[in-house]
Amino acid sequence: MQLKLDVDIQKLETKKMIKGNNKAEEDLDSLKIDYKKLRLSIRTVGLEKKSK
Secondary structure (H helix, E strand, C coil): CHHHHHHHHHHHHHHHHHHHHHHHHHHHHHHHHHHHHHHHHHHHHCCCCCCC
16 A cells, blocks of 8 residues: 555656656756847847957
């Protein structure tokens, strides 16, 4: 009985960690998209450093 409860707890913790990992990956993807948009805006406006 105790072993079954331990297994159930481990499964719940694993699901929680996977869900957290998926959320972190979604946030990272969102940040990458925002960064690309920002870089494009900087290039469009002409604020990018120009190498000499």
